[in-house]
Amino acid sequence: MIDLTGKVALVTGSSRGIGAATAIKLAEAGADLVINYASSQGPAEEIASKINKIGRKAIVLQANVANFDEAKSLIKKTKKEFGKLDILVNNAGITNDKLLLRMKEDDWDQVIDINLKGVFNTTKSAARYLMKSEAGRIINLSSVVGLMGNAGQANYAAAKAGILGLTKSTARELAVRGVTANVVAPGFIETDMTENLPENVKAEMLSNIPANRFGKVDEVANLIVFLASPLAQYINGQVINVDGGMLM
Numbered sequence: 001m002i003d004l005t006g007k008v009a010l011v012t013g014s015s016r017g018i019g020a021a022t023a024i025k026l027a028e029a030g031a032d033l034v035i036n037y038a039s040s041q042g043p044a045e046e047i048a049s050k051i052n053k054i055g056r057k058a059i060v061l062q063a064n065v066a067n068f069d070e071a072k073s074l075i076k077k078t079k080k081e082f083g084k085l086d087i088l089v090n091n092a093g094i095t096n097d098k099l100l101l102r103m104k105e106d107d108w109d110q111v112i113d114i115n116l117k118g119v120f121n122t123t124k125s126a127a128r129y130l131m132k133s134e135a136g137r138i139i140n141l142s143s144v145v146g147l148m149g150n151a152g153q154a155n156y157a158a159a160k161a162g163i164l165g166l167t168k169s170t171a172r173e174l175a176v177r178g179v180t181a182n183v184v185a186p187g188f189i190e191t192d193m194t195e196n197l198p199e200n201v202k203a204e205m206l207s208n209i210p211a212n213r214f215g216k217v218d219e220v221a222n223l224i225v226f227l228a229s230p231l232a233q234y235i236n237g238q239v240i241n242v243d244g245g246m247l248m
């Protein structure tokens with residue numbers, strides 16, 4: 001039984017999709033939550049109210065994680081509200097797919113800034129608080145695309161691959177203070193991010209998934225909750241796929 005009673009967790013991008021499912025599952029395990037969003041205030045507040053109904057505390061904070069000052073302030077407000085931070089889940093992410101020949105500098109910068117620099121921004125700001133936790137946890141969302149590449153996603157693949165190096169370096173630096181940092185790499189999960197992909201792209205993806213189906217947000221959230229728990233204290237610097245066997 002996973003028990004996170006007394007822990008405080010921040011999940012970036014938890015208004016929707018994998019982040020929202022993760023926030024709810026962390027609360028079900030006993031944690032209090034910071035729900036972060038970029039623009040979806042209403043959905044973020046709905047997630048917080050679901051968490052309140054579970055009996056846990058939740059606050060909602062808007063912040064663009066790509067902006068260093070906003071990310072720093074997100075962490076500061078968390079500390080001010082709860083007095084500490086035990087679990088940081090870097091989930092916020094976007095795609096902006098184009099073939100390399102058509103990709104503009106802005107398309108590259110936007111995806112790298114949110115998906116990769118955003119992880120640096122929150123992790124750097126949170127590290128001192130996580131080190132004070134009895135068992136600090138950092139869980140970063142990458143993707144199988146960061147491990148294998150994907151046509152049309154050079155920016156996204158580069159950001160998600162960058163997360164591996166950032167996480168492993170963080171794991172090495174903070175291990176001595178009892179903080180672990182791990183990567184969760186989902187395959188194709190049914191969320192807003194994947195909903196609008198062309199049917200032929202979805203069919204091609206499906207043909208490469210031995211499980212013969214797309215993943216559910218809860219299937220990713222379950223692993224994140226485990227990694228956040230005391231059961232995972234000796235797991236550090238790892239990359240774990242949740243992809244129905246897509247990449248093995």
Ligand SMILES: NC(=O)c1ccc[n+]([C@@H]2O[C@H](COP(=O)([O-])OP(=O)(O)OC[C@H]3O[C@@H](n4cnc5c(N)ncnc54)[C@H](OP(=O)(O)O)[C@@H]3O)[C@@H](O)[C@H]2O)c1
Pocket residue numbers: 012013014015016017018019036037038039040041063064065066090091092093094114141142143144185186187188189190191192193194
């Ligand atoms: N779905 C998949 O198949 C899949 C596969 C592999 C990896 N992943 C990764 O898993 C994570 C979650 O994906 P998802 O499918 O759940 O995405 P999603 O449904 O599109 O939700 C994205 C979340 O990130 C937030 N966000 C976007 N930009 C932000 C910013 N600049 N600052 C703060 N929050 C921001 C969004 O907030 P707003 O609601 O305010 O916009 C939203 O809560 C991402 O890192 C993604 O790359 C997903």
